[in-house]
Amino acid sequence: YRLVLLGPPGVGKGTQAQLLCNRIGTCHLSTGDLFRACQNIEEPSTAMAAALEAMRRGELVSDELVMSMLRERASCLRCGGGFLLDGIPRTLAQAESLEATLHDLAVDLDAVICYALPLERVVDRLGGRRTCVSCKSVYHVSANPPKDEDTCDHCDEDLMQRDDDHPDAIRVRMQLYTQATQPLMDYYAEQGKLVAVDADGGPEDILERTLDALRDHL
Ligand code: AP5
Ligand code: ZN
CATH class of the missing domain: 3.40.50.300 (P-loop containing nucleotide triphosphate hydrolases)
Structure with missing residues (x-):
């Protein structure tokens, strides 16, 4: 494709x-x-x-x-x-x-x-997005949370909020x-x-x- x-x-x-x-x-x-x-x-x-x-x-x-x-x-x-x-x-x-x-x-x-x-659903997805600082895996605080809060499932590194995800x-x-x-x-x-x-x-x-x-x- x-x-x-x-x-x-x-x-x-x-x-x-x-x-x-x-x-x-x-x-x-x-x-x-x-x-x-x-x-x-x-x-x-x-x-x-x-x-x-x-x-x-x-x-x-x-x-x-x-x-x-x-x-x-x-x-x-x-x-x-x-x-x-x-x-x-x-x-x-x-x-x-x-x-x-x-x-x-x-x-x-x-x-x-x-x-x-x-639109309001999209804004919610953005506001809850968290990204792994290392492998860039994408999570969502409620829809797709990591197993351990604020830690990537794959590489144990911290999760961060993208700097263009502020209001x-x-x-x-x-x-x-x-x-x-x-x-x-x-x-x-x-x-x-x-x-x-x-x-x-x-x-x-x-x-x-x-x-x-x-x-x-x-
Ligand atoms: P996610 O999959 O991350 O959504 P997305 O649509 O990829 O959102 P982006 O914010 O990455 O899109 P964008 O177009 O703004 O940014 P881009 O990087 O292209 O999902 C979002 C959240 O929802 C996550 O938390 C995820 O877990 C959750 N989620 C996903 N699916 C779900 C579901 N089914 N149910 C529940 N939750 C779900 O661009 C960024 C910037 O780069 C632009 O603003 C611009 O400055 C620049 N740029 C990039 N490309 C260009 C271009 N072609 N021209 C000019 N500037 C550009
Ligand atoms: Zn990771």
Whole structure:
């Protein structure tokens, strides 16, 4: 499969991406994860420093930087096993640029999965998210708590709250999602690629729902 995962911040794209990759074995690319991995660089480039600052405020990173990060990973896009793009594209400019990049690589998107959930539920998922400082496993204080409070099940390290999960940044992220990213639903619907999936329920149920919807679509 060559897929894009679309949906508001906190809807569970990262969680589903992990489950989908375990099941169908594609290459997973998350621009959010790529940028977060740069947070510990001691002397980031000017462009990267600006990107990390924008992220903390909940704003979008520039289209140029996002697309150049993606193009650097063209081997992933060309991979015969398929790919899963999580958090990209997020603007119409990124969608058009992605289309051109894929065209150059002679590959095509199979589907764009769009997860939907009412806004207040999404905000609750974000507010309760905890991430392992070491292996980056994602938990939720009530929906998916670690066995031992504040400690990762896998590596015994501490859990932390992402620094863009505070109320101010969450508000900005939601607003930008509505303004910049939601229009992509029409863009992909016109191409016949949009697959809407209800993101209510447990992660495993949503995984099965996603795979069913994909089978119906393709
Ligand atoms: P990114 O990392 O992509 O963040 P996001 O889109 O805001 O999405 P999240 O990671 O917050 O949520 P998610 O949908 O993956 O949910 P998760 O599975 O973690 O981007 C971060 C920032 O990077 C952006 O704000 C921007 O600055 C920058 N950026 C990235 N890409 C960019 C681009 N293309 N252009 C410009 N800027 C870009 O789940 C959330 C919580 O819910 C967890 O606690 C989880 O355990 C829980 N949960 C998940 N599923 C369920 C379920 N079914 N039931 C109950 N709880 C659940
Ligand atoms: Zn861990």
